Each structure stands twice: as structure tokens, then as C-alpha cells.
Amino acid sequence: xxxxxxxxxxxxxxxxxxxxRPVVTTWAIMVLLALFxxxxxxxxxxxxxxxxxxxxxxxxxxxxxxxxxxQRDPAxxxxxxxxxxxxxxxxxxxxxxxxxxxxxAALETDAALALVVLAATVWFGIRAQGLRGYFATxxxxxxAMIPLNLIEQITRAxxxxxxxxxxxxxxxxxxGIVLSLAGLLVPIPLMALDLLTGAVQAYIFAILSCxxxxxxxNGEESTPPKARPEREPT
Amino acid sequence: xxxxxxxxxxxxxxxxxxxxxxxxxxxRPIARIVAERQAAADRIxxxxxxxxxxxxxxxxxxxxxxxxxxxxxxxxIAAATREADKEKETLLAAARAEAGRLRDMAHKEAERIRADxxxxxxxxxxxxxxxxAARLFERLPQDARIAGFxxxxxxxxxQLPENTRGEFGADGEAIALKAPxxxxxxxxxxxxxxxxxxxGRDATLAVTVDPGLIAGLEIETRxxxxxxxxxxxxxxxxxxxxxxxxxxx
Numbered sequence: 001x002x003x004x005x006x007x008x009x010x011x012x013x014x015x016x017x018x019x020x021r022p023v024v025t026t027w028a029i030m031v032l033l034a035l036f037x038x039x040x041x042x043x044x045x046x047x048x049x050x051x052x053x054x055x056x057x058x059x060x061x062x063x064x065x066x067x068x069x070x071q072r073d074p075a076x077x078x079x080x081x082x083x084x085x086x087x088x089x090x091x092x093x094x095x096x097x098x099x100x101x102x103x104x105a106a107l108e109t110d111a112a113l114a115l116v117v118l119a120a121t122v123w124f125g126i127r128a129q130g131l132r133g134y135f136a137t138x139x140x141x142x143x144a145m146i147p148l149n150l151i152e153q154i155t156r157a158x159x160x161x162x163x164x165x166x167x168x169x170x171x172x173x174x175x176g177i178v179l180s181l182a183g184l185l186v187p188i189p190l191m192a193l194d195l196l197t198g199a200v201q202a203y204i205f206a207i208l209s210c211x212x213x214x215x216x217x218n219g220e221e222s223t224p225p226k227a228r229p230e231r232e233p234t
Numbered sequence: 235x236x237x238x239x240x241x242x243x244x245x246x247x248x249x250x251x252x253x254x255x256x257x258x259x260x261x262r263p264i265a266r267i268v269a270e271r272q273a274a275a276d277r278i279x280x281x282x283x284x285x286x287x288x289x290x291x292x293x294x295x296x297x298x299x300x301x302x303x304x305x306x307x308x309x310x311i312a313a314a315t316r317e318a319d320k321e322k323e324t325l326l327a328a329a330r331a332e333a334g335r336l337r338d339m340a341h342k343e344a345e346r347i348r349a350d351x352x353x354x355x356x357x358x359x360x361x362x363x364x365x366x367a368a369r370l371f372e373r374l375p376q377d378a379r380i381a382g383f384x385x386x387x388x389x390x391x392x393q394l395p396e397n398t399r400g401e402f403g404a405d406g407e408a409i410a411l412k413a414p415x416x417x418x419x420x421x422x423x424x425x426x427x428x429x430x431x432x433x434g435r436d437a438t439l440a441v442t443v444d445p446g447l448i449a450g451l452e453i454e455t456r457x458x459x460x461x462x463x464x465x466x467x468x469x470x471x472x473x474x475x476x477x478x479x480x481x482x483x
Binding site for chain 1: 236237238239240241242243244245246248249250251252253254255256257259260261262263264265267268270271274
């Protein structure tokens with residue numbers, strides 16, 4: 001390692017656009033998920049098999065979580081929350097592929113995820129409450145809170161970025177360091193822990209997305225108390 | 235550290251594309267199939283609920299019908315009971331009346347039989363007594379059977395009214411005399427003498443033998459008679475006994 005591990009080097013160029021390794025890995029994950037979706041879609045039936053049952057279990061769990069947090073019909077939010085969860089989960093677990101670095105270990109990927117969630121939050125808030133209604137929530141409980149509420153929007157998105165990036169990137173670094181120092185089998189427990197961390201982080205990111213969307217859709221004051229974590233997980 | 239904005243943009247685009255792909259080819263189809271299955275389950279549940287409601291309604295109707303049938307049966311039983319009671323009362327009254335009539339008839343018949351039996355017993359006793367007396371009288375001497383009754387016969391004739399007494403031996407006709415045996419000449423002469431004395435004129439006798447007299451003598455015309463014999467006495471005693479018994483009974 002001659003440069004900073006946090007700096008992305010382009011693998012190749014698409015015209016003026018540099019394509020880095022997280023992008024390529026993301027494309028691979030997209031292809032994988034798309035193939036899985038196509039495969040499963042062609043085999044959906046009223047009497048599900050094991051794979052369909054597992055997929056239905058995941059979808060129903062996502063719907064349940066969204067309903068619990070947003071307190072609304074989960075259908076409009078299912079695609080975003082479910083995609084965020086599945087993508088982060090698969091991306092985090094892609095570290096199991098030898099020589100592969102999960103795209104979520106790159107700050108740009110996490111930032112893209114957070115930005116998409118932030119944009120979706122604004123979009124769902126405006127669609128639910130109208131333009132004036134949504135932006136009026138920034139003046140709650142008084143006009144003086146507008147700067148703080150705007151900053152909150154940025155900071156909580158930033159916290160999502162940093163949380164995911166820190167957890168995944170640190171796992172990659174730790175495993176790399178242990179692997180270079182101790183040998184082949186020693187990092188295996190750490191990799192197992194990394195799997196758990198990856199799943200937990202995917203869940204946290206998806207749930208926080210639900211919380212932010214719920215707050216935007218229902219207004220800050222009407223957000224269900226149980227859906228508002230008193231202290232965000234790290 | 236620096237941000238690669240190209241990578242950030244590409245990853246955002248990638249994520250949006252992935253959202254579209256998974257939404258179209260994974261989440262919607264799965265949600266649709268789950269919803270279809272849920273709808274089918276709801277439909278089955280609804281059908282089951284409707285069938286249950288229908289069954290409950292049918293059960294309710296059956297219960298109502300059973301209640302109505304029970305009420306009708308109770309009414310019919312009550313009506314039949316009343317009718318039976320009425321019929322029973324009628325039959326009982328008829329039976330009581332019939333029994334009373336039969337009892338009265340039986341009482342009357344028993345009374346009649348008892349009276350007949352008593353009469354027969356009385357007659358039998360009377361005949362027995364008469365027979366006993368007749369057998370006893372048969373032991374009397376042959377002379378006593380005639381001679382002892384001549385004066386009585388004359389007294390009986392004498393006690394008759396004058397015009398009645400005149401019928402005996404009127405116009406020279408012989409007086410019909412019944413005797414238990416053939417009379418001797420002395421006996422016939424004594425009788426003729428006694429009767430002539432009682433009549434106040436001479437009398438002739440036409441004697442007929444009647445052993446049934448046992449002892450004694452009897453004379454008679456077409457309108458009058460003088461009975462002075464044991465047979466006559468025994469018949470009178472028997473008649474008196476029978477009359478007394480009937481009067482006491």
C-alpha cells in the first residue's frame with residue numbers, strides 16, 4: 001500500500017468518467033441481485049418453494065418494520081427501504097469474497113446511500129404533506145428552529161454515512177491487518193463478526209431510513225415515540 | 235482524504251437503478267403474490283365465515299322449527315289429554331251408570347232369587363211339615379178318621395148362612411160328601427143324621443172317596459162347601475205360614 005487506503009483509484013475510464021472499484025463491485029452486486037430477482041420472479045407461484053418462502057419472509061419483515069415505524073401502508077416505501085437493506089447487506093457480506101473490498105467500505109458509496117435516503121425523505125415528505133406543509137415542519141416548534149432543523153437534516157445523513165463507513169471500513173482494515181500479521185486462519189472469527197456487523201449495519205441503515213421517512217411523512221411531532229430512537233446506534 | 239464525486243454520483247445512480255430493478259422484478263411481484271394469497275385466504279375465510287353464518291342461521295331456523303314443533307306437540311298433547319279426560323269422564327259416568335243399573339238389577343235379581351229361594355224353602359218346609367203331619371195322622375185309627383169329624387162337619391154346615399145352607403140337598407138332591415175311605419153303613423147313617431139335624435130336613439148323601447183328605451169329611455155344592463178334614467187344615471196352615479213368611483220378608 002503506497003497511497004491512502006481511503007483514496008479511490010480509477011480502474012478504468014468511461015470517457016471522462018473514472019470507474020473505481022466500488023462502482024464495479026456495485027455493478028456486480030446489482031447484476032447478482034437482478035439475476036436473483038429475475039430468477040425468483042419467473043418461479044413465483046401460489047404455493048411457494050423454499051426460496052420463494054424465504055424471499056416472502058424478507059419482504060414481509062421489511063413491510064412489517066416499515067409499517068411499525070412509518071405507521072402507514074408500507075408499499076410506497078418498500079422498494080427504497082428494501083433495496084437499501086439488501087444492497088448494504090450483500091455489499092457488506094461481499095467482503096467474504098477473497099480479495100474483494102465491500103463497496104460500503106468506500107465513503108462515496110455510503111454518501112450516495114445517505115443522499116438517496118435524504119432525497120427520498122424530502123420527496124416522501126412533500127408528497128405526503130405538500131410543499132408548504134413539509135417545509136413548515138422545519139419551523140416547528142418556532143421559526144428560530146429552522147436553522148437547527150436544516151442542520152439536523154444534514155447531520156443525521158452525515159451520521160448515517162459515518163456510521164456505516166466507520167463500521168465496515170474498520171472491519172476491512174482489522175481483517176487486513178490481522179491477515180497480514182497472523183496468517184490464514186486467524187481472521188476467520190473476525191470475519192464471522194464482520195458478517196454480524198454487516199447485517200446489523202444494514203438493518204440500522206434501513207431502520208434509520210424508515211425513521212427519517214416516517215418523520216418527514218408524519219411530521220416531527222407525530223412520529224411514533226417507539227420509532228424514534230432515543231440515541232442512535234453506533 | 236478526498237471525495238470522488240464521480241464515484242459518489244455513479245453509486246447514487248446505481249442505487250436508484252437497483253431500486254427500480256428490485257422494485258419491478260422482486261418486491262412488487264412478491265408483494266403481489268403475497269397479496270393474492272392473502273386475498274385467497276381472506277376469500278376462503280369469508281366463505282367459511284359465510285358458511286358458518288349460514289349454518290348458524292340454519293341451526294337457528296332448525297331450533298325455531300323444533301321449538302314450534304315442541305309447542306305444537308305440547309298443544310296437541312294438552313288437547314288430547316283434555317279430550318281423553320273428557321272422554322274418560324264420559325266413559326266413567328256411563329260406566330258408573332251402567333254399573334249402578336247392573337248393581338240394581340243384580341240386587342233385584344238377588345232379591346228375587348232370595349225371595350224365590352225363601353218361598354221354595356218355605357213351601358218345601360210347609361210341604362215337609364204337612365207331609366210329616368199327614369204321616370202322623372195316618373197313624374190315627376180308621377174309625378177316628380171319620381167319627382171324630384162328624385160333629386165338626388155338622389157345626390160347619392150350621393154356621394153357614396141360611397140361604398147358603400139351603401143349597402145343600404135342595405130339591406131332594408144328594409149332598410156330595412168326600413171321605414178319606416169308604417164309609418161303613420153306621421158311619422154313613424151317623425153322618426146323614428147329623429147333617430139332617432143341621433139342615434132341619436132329611437138329607438141324602440152321595441159319597442166319594444178321596445184319600446187325600448187323610449182324615450175328616452167335606453161337603454160341597456156348586457156355590458158353597460164345608461171343609462172339615464186334615465187336608466183342609468194342613469192347607470190352611472201351610473197358606474198361613476207362607477203368608478206370614480212373605481209378610482216378614
